[in-house]
Amino acid sequence: MAFRLDPDTAIKDPHGITWGMHPISWRNDDIPEVGAFNTLEDMLLDLADTGYAGTECAGFFPPKEEVKAAVEARGLKIAAQWFSSFILRDGVDAIVPDFEATCSYLEYLGATRVVVSEQTGSVQGQRDVCIFTNKPVLTEEEWPILAAGLNRLGEVAHAHGLELVYHHHLGTVVQTKDETIRLMELTDPSKVSLLFDTGHAFVGDGDVMGLLRATIDRVKHVHFKDVRPDKMEESRAAQRSFLDSFLAGMFTVPGDGTIDFTEPYSFLVDHGYSDWILVEAEQDPALANPLEYARKARAYIEGTLLAG
Template identity: 85%
Template sequence: MSFRLDPATAINDPHGITWGMHPIAWRNDDIKEIGAFNTLEDMLLDLADLGYRGTEVAGWFPAKEVAKQRADARGIKIVAQWFSSFIVRDGVDAVIPEFTATCEYLQYLGATRVVVSEQTGSVQGQRDVCIFTNKPVLTEEQWPVLAAGLNRLGEIAGEHGLTLVYHHHLGTVIQTKAETIKLMELTDPDKVSLLFDTGHAFVGDGDVMGLLQATIDRVAHVHFKDVRPEKLEESKRLERSFLDSFLAGMFTVPGDGMIDFTEPYRFLIDHGYRDWILVEAEQDPAIANPHEYGAKARAYIESTLLPL
């Protein structure tokens, strides 16, 4: 195993994309016992050995000084971190202190974006709520509140050298293609960008390319996540929650499910996207070994996507 990322053997994308892998493959923030046996060192060593150049921050990371020292020692770039906003519920002024602290933390780590998802009314973390039939919906009065709040957070992110990328997510007020497009229309493109996630687009609407084509000018960060069709149908039939759906195996890495990633990859390249794509799949690492699945995703990337 390589103890430090070797640029010569890392994934080298001829189209200028930088490939990383999300920490959720190793450990879960929502169900803390899932992957609790994995440490930051375990993840960084796997990333270095697999040839992924970066990752995001997870809630289980150690103090910022320790995280930076260990990531730097392994040659792994820390790119971003998730932030749960409650702008509609609490007002943006109540959100700003914690958001500013997150931006300061990310700036220290050398990250370039902060991932925001509005969690007012979210059911993504509730194990007794079906993700396919229950989701919060914004009222007409709440839309401008959320948009104005995100614009304000985007200003703060920019002051810290970060791009705010909004994450459309199952079980939240911004899940569907229509909701995501509307949010982009209501927010300032200089302050709010989009994190495009193939898995959430597919499960949310059954349509990956429709959302990407409609929002390509706002995409500043990308997650490539695949979906197992039989597990998706099973989870719908059994009315599972988001958490129970991923524990049952609904998500997997690119090349192991039903999404054709050649379409979104080619579209991103053709429209000038030259930034990060992170392999992501919420799975139980005790069942889906992160190193094994990271290697599987890399094989798919290099055999199917890079030659395009």
């Protein structure tokens, strides 16, 4: 096992893209018992061993000093962290202090992105609500309030050297292609960018490229997540929640599901994208060994995406 990322054996993207892997494959913040046996050190060792350059922060991480020391010891980087905003519920002024603290934390760790998702009315964490038929919908009056609030948070993020990348997400007020496009149109492009997630685009709209083509000029962070269509339809028929759908195997790593990543990857490259792409797959690590799936994703990345 490689105990530190070896530049000679790490994933090398000829277009300057940095490949990482999201911590959700090791441990899940929404259901703490899922992957509770995995530690930060377990994850970092797997990442270094499989040649990924870094990851995002998660709720199970220890204090920031320990995180920084552990990440640097393995030759890895922190790219970003999720922040749940409640602009519509609480008002942006109430959000700013916690957001400021998150940005300070990420600045200390050397991150370059802060991932924001508006969680007012969200059903993504409710296990008794079907993710396929229930989602909150913004009123006409709420759209400009959310946009103005995100612009404000974008200013805070920039003060800490970070890009605010908005995450379109199943079960939230900004899930669909049309909703995401509208949010991008209403927000200031100098303050708010987009995290493009293939898995959420596919499950939410049945289409990956439509959203990417429409928003490519705003994309500054990417998650490559695959979908198992049989498991998706099984969960839809069973009217499962988001959490129960991923526990049932709806998501997986690139190359193990139905999405052809050659098209979004080529489109990103053709438009000069050269930032992070993180492999992501909400799965139960007790059933889907993270190290095994990290290797499976790397084999697909190098054998299909980088071989073209």
